[in-house]
Amino acid sequence: MSIEPLKLVTIGGTPALLNPALQACLESGVFHLENAGAILPGAEENALPPEDNPYAQLLKDFTAMDLQEVVDPKAAEDGETMSPEFIRENLERIAAKLSSLKNDYTAASEKITEYRNALLHLQHLKGTEDDLGKVLQCRNIVCKFGRMPAESLQKLELYNNPELLFRAYDLAHDYAWGFYFTTPKQATVSDGIMKALLFEEFHIPAFIHGTPQEAMTDLQTALEEQQQLADSLKKERTAILQAESQLLSRIYRYLLYREEIYRLRSQCLITKDKFTLMGYVPITRLDDFRKCAERVEGIVTSYEDPPDSAAISPPVKLKNNRFSAPFSMFVEMYGLPDYRGFNPTTLLAVTYTILFGLMFGDLGQGLVMAIIGFVLGLRKKKIALAPILTRIGISSAVFGLLYGSVFGYEHWLDPVFHNIGMDFLPLHAMEHTDWFIYGAIGIGAVIMLMAITVNIIVKLRRKDYADAIFGNNGVMGFIFFAAILGVLVCMLFTDINLLTAPYVICLLVLPLLMMFFREPLGALVARKPMHHTSVVDFIASNFFECFEFILGYATNMLSFIRVGGFVFSHAGLMSVVMVLSEMMGEGASVVVVIIGNLFVMCLEGLIVGIQVLRLEFYEIFSRCYDGKGKPFTPIAVRYPESVSFKS
Template structure:
């Protein structure tokens, strides 16, 4: 059902807005509207221009609580005052930032070590003391790398003519790393040759003293030790935050409330009246909540409330909040997918819950598989609160019921006796048509009944919105209901061998409703005494009306036949399970139980998904399209608190 909403105006001294929001409004669900937009007729309205003083501290508290493990299991410290909460966040931030500064320094140290590691790594094969090489006075040295192709040329053609020695280090796909040594007198010539070979010099830091391999190991150890220091700092930060977890969680919760309450100013307006300054808040509240709110503030002389009863005229459409029994609550998901009902529409949640579950059960009737859906969906819904799981569980109840009706349990049809019939082989003889599967006949009859119910719901919605044309003359209104009901009754009488109405009676039953549907626009205009004229000529009106009427009759026929799929899937389900049993060798008396288990799981998942989609298609296209618009907007309260969390 749709919760009845009322528009409410709340005002009082400007400085009292935080108290009112925190003491009263935070305990109720209210969808705030922009007071500046809604109260256009009120003079001297101005917006609030203030910075939220809680937001920075709240962001820090959220950050620190996010670092905690099992924060949901920690009991908040409710004894803290507001100043204490700010102090907890401030000191935690100070201590945390000190640790972070140390951590950043260590990270920069690691970056420096890695750069040195990259420099020395290619020279590890060189067996020499760097402390001696870097201090050579009578030998010139150059560390660096040379492209492989130039190195081969140098080794083949030039080394015998150069007064230099090249000591090779490591190689990769592109370069040879190493160092060449030359006497100072030959250095200029050798340097020129190596430059022509694109030799790239690499400067080694003077702090390198031992062999390249030893220096590399020293750097690796230093990086490891530094990482250990970082881990120790992380551990200290975690212990520091864990020790303050109750205070931080309490601060986060309370600061979040205060920050959200302060943000109410975004929707509020200020009004200056002589020397006094007032705030104005307006929005939608449930009728029951308004009564409690008014009772609560009756002795508060700083709060002034006006409940606007004539909101349709001044404040537009109220938002939609659905409130249904728990068993139907998951089906609100399907309604929301199509569109929420407006405040003057019928809430189809219960209708969807009943029809969806019933049709699913017929199309997927099996005791064992139905119980699997019931238990599996129920457990997921209980632990995860997933609406689709709740729908599956409810549908599983009807699958189990129709499993008994069809005498099917995990595909076996010789274990229990059907309470009604077996879909795959039960036939009925009809006049003019002959033999036809009974389930198909019942499915079409059920479809007719559902369409008639959808038409009644269309009329109910039209009455609520005071739409005369849709009440009486629409294809789904009274005229359409009379025509379709007359056709349904006539078909049932004919198929059951009873006498059908006479020709004149049938002409009246069929002709007058169709004529009213054809002429609905001019008749409505005449009844409402409207002066506007039709845009098209009379001839064009009748031509257009004829084709629209033909389309309406065609839709009646196609929508009715669409329900044949209910019987088709009931039969196909039994046929698929027969295939599973044949593959498992059930006819021999010793079936392969692995195949049966896997087959049942596959059918539960794959066919269950297809059936679920097909039933949803019937809901949307064959039912919703007849009576439901779904043009409402969702109720979006500024606070999502439940009534259980209200302050005492």
């Protein structure tokens, strides 16, 4: 199919109308914005610098708030206007409420963590009836609670410090838990000693009093109170956010909208008294765009064909039929064509489908693939490969019918063909190896000739007569390659000798010489001066290029041997599955066949798919396609599916 024709749209007006004009372009959904300065060289000299976005800081402030649980930009609608002051006032009001709650919640969370840790530590003091409040509130003694390795108890005795005492209350997991006591004067020295002994201090809340058991009861009560407080604060925060959710969603959507508007302004030319906005619209959607543009009073809109200049490359929107449309993802993977180039999607779709069927021919497995692709295509969340799977599955089934292969059983269809009088079918791979090898090379040769023909047509449309006539993928290359093929076919399958003097001179030597002298001949045809180089450099470079051309014809054609190779590979793998199934019992045999078919479908199907894509890119596209175009991307505000901010 072709490439969607476009119109170059130019919009002008006073600077005050730029934002409404951009809004109209956004609403149309069919406008691809271009940098006006690139299309109008020299016009940037009088242009003003981009205007600062008054909403940029507000958007940063908004995203700094932890609001992802209630903000849904898709729940709001476009069309309303909000001043920066209105947005700032509401954000500050909501932020003040949330900030106070957040501070209280943080304090409660810290206490919850502290109390939980204290409860864990006090478990090690259950064996004492000492009043912890009195111990911790001593004035003339420094008291610290914690643990240290049990082996450090003996090391502590070696210090022989009368003003340092460690009292162990529990030994657990190679640690001694307890208090160490020291005098205020010796506190620094004692801390150093205990640190050397790997003592870890654990904080006990100041309000603790009574025995450890009583203290744990008080701690549990305090912990529950803090948990209730934290829960109530969370509920209060949720209530505030739910009450403000609609306003917040509207604000966020509007901020994203204004952010996009000011980003698009940088692509426009703005002077003191006017602006210029340029872009492309598909001809089929021109009426829809006009309706949106006419709503903005005071702007002037003009429509013209894209300029015929190599310096300006319009975007590309592929126009494909229903069969080839899913394969456009492969074209985009390689690169889109130039606007005035050739849309290779249909060529790729047809050749990919046929080659896959040839390499993975199995009636049963092909139908399973087609059904899987059809079912996946029915899902709401579309899978791009699903329609491709349906097409190549049908192709695999068709060629599997010709091969007589049904889930690896090679002779199930023999009686069918015999009864209808087609005894030459099925074509069993292992019985016709020569046919498949020669056929694979022949298919490759035909596809290469087709690619060269396409390249000739494309080059002639571009008026690139030098490459179209004298290039290795031009007329001379076609004649030379076809002549070589003719010689090979006659040598292998007939007794005809084509290597006569007229044949060799006219169809081999002369085309090769024209490819050798393609630069001066091309300059002559184009009526352009030739770039002069030394005779030695000219001969050397063109000799090796012609040698590379010949080598390329051979290697590209031989690459298609893999088509026949994968036919044998598939038959070989399935024969292994059948042998394994015969070795098993009756019940296990069916399981082996099912698992074997699934394994071959997944593994070989994936490998064949990749290999066919390689043939498309390296053996076909390399001869007729460059893929240097840029995609047609209508401007739009990309509202996120889900919102996630950093708190």
